[in-house]
Amino acid sequence: xxxxxxxxxxxxxxxxxxxxxxxxxxxxxxxxxxxxxxxxxxxxxxxxxxxxxxxxxxxxxxxxxxxxxxxxxxxxxxxxxxxxxxxxxxxxxxxxxxxxxxxxxxxxxxxxxxxxxxxxxxxxxxxxxxxxxxxxxxxxxxxxxxxxxxxxxxxxxxxxxxxxxxxxxxxxxxxxxxxxxxxxxxxxxxxxxxxxxxxxxxxxxxxxxxxxxxxxxxxxxxxxxxxxxxxxxxxxxxxxxxxxxxxxxxxxxxxxxxxxxxxxxxxxxxxxxxxxxxxxxxxxxxxxxxxxxxxxxxxxxxxxxxxxxxxxxxxxxxxxxxxxxxxxxxxxxxxxxxxxxxxxxxxxxxxx
Numbered sequence: 001x002x003x004x005x006x007x008x009x010x011x012x013x014x015x016x017x018x019x020x021x022x023x024x025x026x027x028x029x030x031x032x033x034x035x036x037x038x039x040x041x042x043x044x045x046x047x048x049x050x051x052x053x054x055x056x057x058x059x060x061x062x063x064x065x066x067x068x069x070x071x072x073x074x075x076x077x078x079x080x081x082x083x084x085x086x087x088x089x090x091x092x093x094x095x096x097x098x099x100x101x102x103x104x105x106x107x108x109x110x111x112x113x114x115x116x117x118x119x120x121x122x123x124x125x126x127x128x129x130x131x132x133x134x135x136x137x138x139x140x141x142x143x144x145x146x147x148x149x150x151x152x153x154x155x156x157x158x159x160x161x162x163x164x165x166x167x168x169x170x171x172x173x174x175x176x177x178x179x180x181x182x183x184x185x186x187x188x189x190x191x192x193x194x195x196x197x198x199x200x201x202x203x204x205x206x207x208x209x210x211x212x213x214x215x216x217x218x219x220x221x222x223x224x225x226x227x228x229x230x231x232x233x234x235x236x237x238x239x240x241x242x243x244x245x246x247x248x249x250x251x252x253x254x255x256x257x258x259x260x261x262x263x264x265x266x267x268x269x270x271x272x273x274x275x276x277x278x279x280x281x282x283x284x285x286x287x288x289x290x291x292x293x294x295x296x297x298x299x300x301x302x303x304x305x306x307x308x309x310x311x312x313x314x315x316x317x318x319x320x321x322x323x324x325x326x327x328x329x330x331x332x333x334x335x336x337x338x339x340x341x342x343x344x345x346x347x348x349x350x351x352x
Contacts, residue, residue, distance in 0.1 A: 022133040025301050026249050028181040032139040033128040034147055035166045035175040039157040043167045044120045052104025056119045062153040063108050070110040077105045086323025097122055122167045136178055136238045172230045178241050179225030185298040186255035188220045205244055219294035256302055271299030275307055279350035284343040289320040316349050
């Protein structure tokens, strides 16, 4: 793939985060991922570079042959600049794990960047769909179709008792990991999150940060996902997660109403300060920008400001991240330069 084609993929706006979908604006995106391995082959961590490269080519050929309607773009990780890998990580098209090992690793992504397949990550295939808002059922429908088509050309490792065989035991069974990205600023501000999250493991769910396992939350953003897939059907997993997310949304809405009734001047001040900083600052760290964007997003949802729309705000949330800044600048930026570029970017959003 040429440098121009790679840049087109990394620069493309990310619909799953950018496009407004739900009027509540609490769930940013729904992501579903299937883990699959080829029968009779060692897991990726036991493949040498030659075998990994051959397997990747086999899977890529099958993708393009059996699902040509997706117009797959194939990216070799060895061909990507460090900042471009960072952009794809921010878009949740790559994982941190696959970035640790590049030989024989491929990413296939469709034109809308709603479907992606990581090849030779922790498993031979990690198929995923990511959609804006709370669309778990629609996402599973798309992912199931892709899985069925690939099964016509690839022999997936399967056991009658254990289900689909995976590198990590937590993915045995369906191999399905369903997750939603939620923005929960009011629950954070009212100190209600810990009590809610403490109950998740009891129903087979877990909470993670923005980048998945081992990562931290950024400014009220959390991922909720199923913890295990063995012993449950795909419909069970999706239904359980959907129900729990709806309950969390109701709690967030209640917390927002409590803030309106009991802390409105304080909240208006926080939102106003966020607008002032994003529209006028000349230096902004990543943490500062995300905190202000989070507060502005809350203010927009509660009708406390109208100086920007959700689509621009969601795009800003991505654009202020360091990899996007460095790809835009076409060079490595030091910390001071990043803070300058970040502030200039947020000012431009408001000047429009």
